[in-house]
Amino acid sequence: MHLTRITPDANLHRFYRIEIVPGLFGDWGLVRNWGRIGSSGQLRTDWFATEAEAKDARFELHMAKAKRGYE
Known part of the structure; x- marks a missing residue:
């Protein structure tokens, strides 16, 4: 997902x-990359036991970013 x-x-x-x-x-990683357009930005990986947990975390992040104006 790219915002x-x-x-x-x-x-x-x-x-x-x-x-x-x-x-x-057997674990799942939520990889986040953010920064200024044109730069490589910052990179962070959070690990979860199940894919469902990773998807829930992705959804929460997406909603938080949407509130801040990301599309």
Whole structure:
């Protein structure tokens, strides 16, 4: 899932990418990448025991970012 937030008046050009990936030991990772458009940004992976937990966390993040103006 790729989200962007662009506000030219505030010189705000941001991206937020969320991806669910399987781990090597049956766990699931929620990979988040965010930063200014055109840069490589920051990267973080949170690990979950089940795919359902990772999907719930992704949904919560998506809703939080939507409230902040990401599309």
